[in-house]
Amino acid sequence: MNMLNAYTVNATIGGMTPILLAALAGVLCGRVAVFNIALEGKILIGAFFAIVGSYFTGSALGGVLCGVLATMLFSTILAYGVTRFRGDSIVLCIGMNLLASGLTAYLLRQIFGQAGVFSDPAIAEVDRIVIPAINTIPWLGWIFSRQTPITYLSWLLVIVVAIVLFRTPLGLRMRGIGQNPEAATTLGIDVGRTRRWTVIAAGALCGLAGAQLSIGTVGIFAEGMSAGRGWIAVVAVMLARDNPIWAAAVCLLFAIADTFSVQLQAQGLPNQLTDAVPYVITLVALVIGALRGRRRRMAPV
Secondary structure, three states: OOOOOHHHHHHHHHHHHHHHHHHHHHHHHHHOOOOOOOHHHHHHHHHHHHHHHHHHHOOHHHHHHHHHHHHHHHHHHHHHHHHOOOOOHHHHHHHHHHHHHHHHHHHHHHHHOOOOEEEOOOOOOOOOEOOHHHHOOOOHHHHHOOEOHHHHHHHHHHHHHHHHHHHOHHHHHHHHHHHOHHHHHHOOOOHHHHHHHHHHHHHHHHHHHHHHHHHHHHOEEEOOOOOOHHHHHHHHHHHHOOOHHHHHHHHHHHHHHHHHHHHHHHOOOOHHHHOOHHHHHHHHHHHHHHHHHHHHHHOOO
16 A cells, blocks of 8 residues: 555645645734634635636636635625724634635525536636646656646745745734734834734635635535635644744645545545544644643743
């Protein structure tokens, strides 16, 4: 049973993309002290409207843009809810997740007249980029070639987010808001506006995650197709302590677990058992993170 092969590695990298983009969104929100657990619902909104845009425009780019814009608009609920209306972010995010699930199911019936799953030849999928220089090289060609542009962009965004957060004045203001918003206000920083635009920009990342999931991977939309990826991204953010580099590493671990579960299912194990593998890994990682945090707090100064 050979589970480690070029195809498996390629699938792992592709499967990591939606989780990674959502985790980067969570990192940005966390840096301005907005605990965003609506990542699951935002991915679902992005996936649905990417299908809508792709179907009606006949263009994968149109689908991606539609998914991104719709998710940014959806994110204004949280952006203005926690700033203008002083709402609790946890309550708002739970409501957004429920709204996304119900709204996409309703619109699927209203727009396409179908329930459950929608697929159509008119849906334009995101093309995979084949790099001729490395495409024929064993392993290397499968890892760095045959991926969607969204996947390559997600790797680039890890670096961009890290540079913005730790090497720019904007990042310094964001981190200052996250650590002490009152002090940031006394320095003339508009905390509310910074939080709003950060949450909305994070919504764009979730829109990309949803587009990768629907038109970048399978070319269909299924109700609830985010399938817990947003929650795994939340865990990655928590374990990485709002650090984009560490968040990427945690996302890779979860993607490996997800691919491993698919491979186990192909070997004949029950899908009820194999589908639980990524979530078991998530729980184990949470427990380890909690134990490490407790040990650090109890350590003598």
